[in-house]
Amino acid sequence: MAIKKTDVATGQASMKQVADAAGVAVSTVSRALANPGRVNEKTRKRILEAAQTLGYTPNAAARSLRKGRTGAIMIVLPGQLFHGASQVIPLVLAGIDRFLAAHGYNILIANLDRDESSEAHIVNLASNGSVDGAIIISSGIPQTSQKSLTQTGLPIISALHDLSHHGIPSVITNESEVMGKMTELLAQQGHRQFFYVAGPQGMYHERVRLDGIRQGIAQADLPAGSLRKSQGLRPYQEGFQIGVDAADMFLDFAQRPTAVMCCSDDAALSFIAKLTTSGLRVPEDVCVVGFDGSAVGAFVNPSLTTIAQPAEAIGSKVAELLTRQLDGEHVPMVTQLDSAIVRRQSA
Amino acid sequence: MAIKKTDVATGQASMKQVADAAGVAVSTVSRALANPGRVNEKTRKRILEAAQTLGYTPNAAARSLRKGRTGAIMIVLPGQLFHGASQVIPLVLAGIDRFLAAHGYNILIANLDRDESSEAHIVNLASNGSVDGAIIISSGIPQTSQKSLTQTGLPIISALHDLSHHGIPSVITNESEVMGKMTELLAQQGHRQFFYVAGPQGMYHERVRLDGIRQGIAQADLPAGSLRKSQGLRPYQEGFQIGVDAADMFLDFAQRPTAVMCCSDDAALSFIAKLTTSGLRVPEDVCVVGFDGSAVGAFVNPSLTTIAQPAEAIGSKVAELLTRQLDGEHVPMVTQLDSAIVRRQSA
DNA sequence: GTCGTTTTGGCAAACGATTGCCATTAAAGT
DNA sequence: ACTTTAATGGCAATCGTTTGCCAAAACGAC
Structure with missing residues (x-):
């Protein structure tokens, strides 16, 4: 001194x-x-x-100490980011960034992982006044043994996950409906036996997508038994392994389904690779569709039929809702945007 | 009040x-x-x-106001992140995160883009006391018309780019050497005509990799004219288009090279897809190698021969150097880690 | 019981900005 | 010229911590 x-x-x-x-x-x-x-x-x-x-x-610290606001928004990521070809999360981020930057907010990415210490870090950031609001992307509510993010009183919006039943306004897509539509489409093409390459069992996305497929099957007047699924033991981050495991299971079937729907493009790509290696042809023998609309899907052989989510739009919508909430406005608990089927060679 | x-x-x-x-x-x-x-x-x-x-x-603001330190490290990204299958940047991030978290620092991702307003934001974060240090990942020094990041006096370390001539300690890989080795390997397999699918002309990575290829060609006693290259008009983020454009050029050659080296896996994938569509076979007619070691490369057909950088190790090394610099230690201006050739089917 | 030493806890001054309130000055109205 | 009103700038408190310095209390040795 x-x-x-x-x-x-x-x-x-x-x-x-x-x-x-x-x-x-x-x-x-x-x-x-x-x-x-x-x-x-x-x-x-x-x-x-x-x-x-x-x-x-x-000086930022002095200003925010005095004003009680920081102008920063915390982004909570689903963890272990980007280990595949999927671009959904980065695109959501881009949408958020664009909107918030234009409205004078800074974004602060709270975590790259989702282990115990990350959860603590997230809750701490929310509690110590570092941010004015939070956006949760495609995941559940961060919490430690002591405290959950909702208990901090911080304004929160959720993207891709429906957390409205926890009182968190959510921006989601009609993934259930689109999966149903896709199933019906495949049924119209003559497919009678379906296989779903599943993501982590019990997760939000898995529940709603599976629901959609089942509805599509019912709609096509097929028996519920037309659908088989892989076990769903791995998280989305291990997408390639999901596809490989599922292909092993698939190849062991006495009577193989002819239409395969995957939880992600990563899973679809490795699933196709494994099938091809085993002498099956896609789409001649088996049709395969992915999920995510990854850019890489247009540049593989066969190119990948998939479902594209309006990721960037979701991002900016989420950001918009949060800023409105910060301004004291009332925002809807559920906002739904539409996903689209991208038809290419694999189905 | x-x-x-x-x-x-x-x-x-x-x-x-x-x-x-x-x-x-x-x-x-x-x-x-x-x-x-x-x-x-x-x-x-x-x-x-x-x-x-x-x-x-x-309260974080009060504490950092008083202490003059925040415990946060700023990460500067190369911009428009993650538009392909490459996992290098995310892995570097993971390495940084792991090390810094273990040492009680928070990480603050400064930008998702690299436009004018992002540059201003980065320099501002450095100037207003929000962070104690900065890590620049695979890019140049952020600067506005007023001020550059180096002028803020903030401790900085660079990852993947050699910025040592600007006085910034840098952690890089032996990418030049590995490209040379790869070239020699291909020459040993009998290839005599090479094609390089180039990234953005003049960029650091492009210069050193091209140098490496040229040295490899000289080493194999081949004439300099054995190497042709694409134009290099697009940034890395447009990797798939790079491959497509280059393939168009390649297909127009009267006498086509038989060995193709690409600036990224994205470029390699789309290059291969385009060639395959045009009736060429990989690797029988043309050998193609990528760069990055993307996970997806193992799950495409043919699987992709590529060069894997020790991305996570680079991340933790960079973080380590920064913390040491913050502790007042002297750190080396250049640290080099080794990349490795991953041999698969495409070459 | 006295004196010296070590713990222990409180006072108050920073850190750098924002803002309510007041004093001064300038402009305007009669 | 005198009063009213508006424009302008300064004083000082405040935000929530940290920390140098001092006083009180506890402890030990004789």
């Missing part, structure tokens, strides 16, 4: 220094910068010049 | 409230929490209990 007040070499310039340089009080500097009309245009210009010369940047 | 000091309903509990509840002064609470030995074990226990009951979490 031997540093003198007037020390200029200490990296950043403070408002005090700008004030001294311009010959005014700090309060005037503050107003000149934030409150356009409040200070005489002439002094204001002098202050701006001084700030410019000193390379002044307002 | 009509809120009374004693107002408890205001969300977060403050240290003052904990102090009151425990019947001590705030300074004692602070010491009890941070400075184990400094306060009597009995009062300490009472304070911890009070904190627990009130759900106290120290």
